[in-house]
Amino acid sequence: MMELTGQSFIGNQRGAQTGAPIHAINPSTGERLAPAYSSASAEEVERAVTLAAEAFQTYAQTDGRSRAAFLRAIADGLDRIQQPVAERAHLETALPMARLLGEMSRTTGQLRLFAAVVEEGSWVQARIDPALPNRKPLARPDLRSMLRPLGPVVVFGASNFPLAFSAAGGDTASALAAGCPVIVKAHSAHPGTSELVAQAIAKAVADCGMPEGVYSLLYGSGVEIGGALVRHPLVKAVTFTGSLGGGRKLMDMAAARPQPIPCFTEMSSVNPVFLLPGALRDCAESIAEGLFSSFTLGAGQFCTKPGMVFFPEQGEAGAFLGKLRQLVSAAAPFTLLTPGIARDYARIATERAAEATRTTQASEVSASCQVNAQLFEVPLDTFLAKRALSEEIFGPGTLLIRCASPGEYRRAAASLDGHLTATLWGSEEDLEAHRELIALLEEKAGRIIFNGFPTGVEVSHAMVHGGPYPATSDSRFTSVGTRSIFRFARPVCFQGFPDALMPGELKAANPLGILRQIDGVFTREPLQK
């Protein structure tokens, strides 16, 4: 059995046990879970950041192969403790064991995916413009550039993915892959899960001979510990997954620093779904079933939960609505992650019911974190008139928006804020007929889905888990998939340097065999002398 001590990880040391105590709550029972976690002190924050900055000096110089070995050592370590980690996470989040074991696989999978990316090495976008000493009117010097890591990165753990977006989640994996030390501000809802994971990382740091400051994990409040980290001059980037309020605060803090830094926050997304005529004609009931599964998956606490569904008032809509109402009415209660999330869900549901027709099932809820699935229905004009209806509702509820016809969808889409995803259901003919709607949605979302559901975010090369504000702070980046590494790297150009003193990626002989651009042309060939 692995031991939990309740202390922060500060390089290869553990924090004091004297800070303000934080307790995880079992959402199923409302009981406090042992041990108490001690908030990091100001000195511990300072030490973690200083160690990270020191570690950067050597870690930034490690090659892709070493970093790959390190990431794989973390994944291997996590494989060995799958079961106890999932069990602790289950106590802390009430998420089902199967889901947590799946999330564990996703977590190790993304660590190994980034290992493969940095081992292959072409991600650095190496570019070489060879010297042209005889060019007129001016000679051209030898210019070689590539992406290099930014420096220490602060990662805020997310409540809804205690593994895949937390201590060793996608942000940590991509930052470490890029060559950046990581300081995690652990989420207070799953401190024990974070401790188990951080133990595995600490062991990998030691086993791989990495500098100790390459990873720290601090417990404490977002405002105090989080704020101190984001404002620290040695911190060079921040990532966060959570609420719009929290994310915007961090963005503002990062932008107001004497030296502003990149702050990628993934915040609010309601993930609109548009049902085109062919969809309801051909498979109204199966769409209702898929939609129900999607908006209640993880008790509706996914960033990509479909939270607004536009449907046309046509004959076939009846079958869709009937099936959906029936599924919602028959559903057992859901247990949310924290009492706070459950309270917010209940409040927003009550507010929303004042504007909309509501379908609620009648099960009794037995604990403070239990809630019922809910369905709200409004006509488009009400939706457009009441701004609050387009806000995110975290939990197993969704909003159905009745439109006179799909002709109204463009008006609806034009009114939307930024989202992580937008979904279209229909026949290929429907899509063809709604090209303008697709073009509009492209401006509003990072991922556009046809005949599928937005939950179940693939961790792969082509994935984009981003989108215009307020979905994220900067639509040019993603927090899932291998593109997410670009959040943590900047191009650096070496002019006129001797070949021997260049990084391997830029040496004439291309010893790493990576894909580069020479005079703009992609090639793996060495540079011709």
Added chain:
Amino acid sequence: MMELTGQSFIGNQRGAQTGAPIHAINPSTGERLAPAYSSASAEEVERAVTLAAEAFQTYAQTDGRSRAAFLRAIADGLDRIQQPVAERAHLETALPMARLLGEMSRTTGQLRLFAAVVEEGSWVQARIDPALPNRKPLARPDLRSMLRPLGPVVVFGASNFPLAFSAAGGDTASALAAGCPVIVKAHSAHPGTSELVAQAIAKAVADCGMPEGVYSLLYGSGVEIGGALVRHPLVKAVTFTGSLGGGRKLMDMAAARPQPIPCFTEMSSVNPVFLLPGALRDCAESIAEGLFSSFTLGAGQFCTKPGMVFFPEQGEAGAFLGKLRQLVSAAAPFTLLTPGIARDYARIATERAAEATRTTQASEVSASCQVNAQLFEVPLDTFLAKRALSEEIFGPGTLLIRCASPGEYRRAAASLDGHLTATLWGSEEDLEAHRELIALLEEKAGRIIFNGFPTGVEVSHAMVHGGPYPATSDSRFTSVGTRSIFRFARPVCFQGFPDALMPGELKAANPLGILRQIDGVFTREPLQK
């Protein structure tokens, strides 16, 4: 002869002649130049932005070939008016004709370089992860992503490059290449130059059948017109080259919007130079000559001007210093771009002289914009103690910092803010012996130069004209070279879309023949069915 009317360009219309008048000043004579330029009205700003947003709907959908033709048409148009544009720019800036004709070539060269990039097409970083319908436990959907344009971009013209960083400069070229409409806030120091250039662009818009809102150019104050543009909800990105004060104001404004947007500002850089022992031993005088040319090029008004030079107190330093002092003393006066720049130069030079030994030549200056070259010398400890000494000084002056030995360079480098460039002079053995200094400088600058000078920024694929704050607002981007296109694009993912409805870049057959990643592997092959 081309006619100047003094009116803004709002799509294919010209602005009213009723706004507050702006006059260019001839810096050589102090005289006002005709015509008066009318500041754009609030309605004109609104109309330019609305047209840009409308244009985006169609311009974003144009293919690389059409955009390339458009960029080349602009370049061809500028080729036809090289002489009159350079003449007007000479009147407005006092920069020499040869330099302005060279800058004109650079301007058309970078338009054509971006044309080649978008015509080739691989810049969009297309990625395809094919569907895996039989994967367990979950099938993988078909995922395809690529970079897509952000939307309307506001470009602030720079004072010091009336062509290459102005109406049709690098920001405009890269934004148009990415698929973004551009609204230029013309710099008030060279309104006539901007008008001539905008005439050529307006003709290219019409000739190529582009939507009129793809380009507008507005006259007016940075605070009023610039501020209104940056705050406008339909504007999606901003670029600026200029002072730290102005750039930071725009950053703060962009970050404080209800919907924050990317704001790339290139601001303050003093471009440190480190002289290693071998350099002074082998070529002290030629380094002095090169340095003098570099810091007085363009009257010292380049972003990459070497404004601080660290040298060791060794015997050979005498030859270097003697030569440099002699060149400065013998130099004829320089004419700065505006009376404001000349006043600032004089003020900072006076302040600096209070802390440093000064070498000033004795030529008389005859007009308000004329100044003398200046050299300031301080010991390292004074430099480290007085923060103001590391600020940018725009004009033909530089600061020499005496170090007891190159061993002190690491301390000096560690104290530096972000810069566009850092330069090392020495032998290869010197470099080898100063690897830690190089690693430190890599954290401080976007480009590191060996045995060269930072001025003369090549517009190419490998160039990086960026760097940590305050050199720029975001070190992950560059404003010169083909990498600069990435400022204006965001990844968008299409999931489960029919092949026929995908952009050409993502179609299975790869009809554009671009380099893509399929399951992470780079290839130009079509997707295997």
